[in-house]
Amino acid sequence: MTFSIVARCKTTGMFGVAITSSSPAVAARCSFARAQVGAVASQNVTNPALGPLTLDRMEQGESATDAINGVVANGEHMEYRQVLAVDNQGRTAIHSGAQSLGIWTQAQAQNVACGGNLLDNDSIPQAMIDAFISSSGHLGDRLVQAMNAGLKAGGEAGPIHSSGLKLVDTVSWPIADLRVDWTDACPIAELRSLWALYEPHLNDYVQRALDPSQAPSYGVPGDEA
Numbered sequence: 110m111t112f113s114i115v116a117r118c119k120t121t122g123m124f125g126v127a128i129t130s131s132s133p134a135v136a137a138r139c140s141f142a143r144a145q146v147g148a149v150a151s152q153n154v155t156n157p158a159l160g161p162l163t164l165d166r167m168e169q170g171e172s173a174t175d176a177i178n179g180v181v182a183n184g185e186h187m188e189y190r191q192v193l194a195v196d197n198q199g200r201t202a203i204h205s206g207a208q209s210l211g212i213w214t215q216a217q218a219q220n221v222a223c224g225g226n227l228l229d230n231d232s233i234p235q236a237m238i239d240a241f242i243s244s245s246g247h248l249g250d251r252l253v254q255a256m257n258a259g260l261k262a263g264g265e266a267g268p269i270h271s272s273g274l275k276l277v278d279t280v281s282w283p284i285a286d287l288r289v290d291w292t293d294a295c296p297i298a299e300l301r302s303l304w305a306l307y308e309p310h311l312n313d314y315v316q317r318a319l320d321p322s323q324a325p326s327y328g329v330p331g332d333e334a
Contacts, residue, residue, distance in 0.1 A: 113225065116220055119220050202217070
């Protein structure tokens with residue numbers, strides 16, 4: 110019921126997760142990223158605890174592979190889980206349990222990993238990898254392009270209704286955390302529109318948090334700065 114991508118920008122070190130599902134509010138339960146550590150997607154009969162557990166292990170110095178192997182070895186019901194991770198050296202790892210739903214598959218490369226379940230066909234993760242690798246620009250743009258490529262390759266077997274995009278950089282909070290929690294239209298198209306609206310303001314929002322005196326004006330009624 111879900112397909113996702115976790116990725117690292119090799120130029121900036123920024124991490125991101127993008128995800129979509131037939132379930133409501135998928136990004137609230139399945140997307141995890143930590144600045145200068147990595148990004149994780151935990152999906153398929155989701156256990157949201159697996160995201161922070163994997164990030165904790167990577168923050169302690171484990172590679173993506175070792176972190177996921179450790180989580181799998183110590184976890185329960187892991188045959189039902191899919192977990193994707195990328196670490197701060199761009200190493201990637203994926204666990205897809207034997208009880209993953211429907212057509213499920215995965216693909217990975219340096220700096221990027223994709224996986225899904227209840228898919229229309231088994232080409233979707235590789236199509237997303239190819240789109241990410243061949244794209245350029247901001248990590249957020251590349252993640253949205255990869256999601257669109259997955260949709261064009263067939264997407265889920267049924268309709269999708271929610272999506273999300275999370276980005277972390279050098280500050281302790283996500284610099285973008287955009288969600289389409291439910292729509293009867295295309296959640297990836299709506300996510301693309303949200304990102305296009307948000308991206309021009311992204312750096313300003315960070316600057317306002319770090320030093321409001323150096324931030325640009327807010328551009329709202331009553332703001333004379």
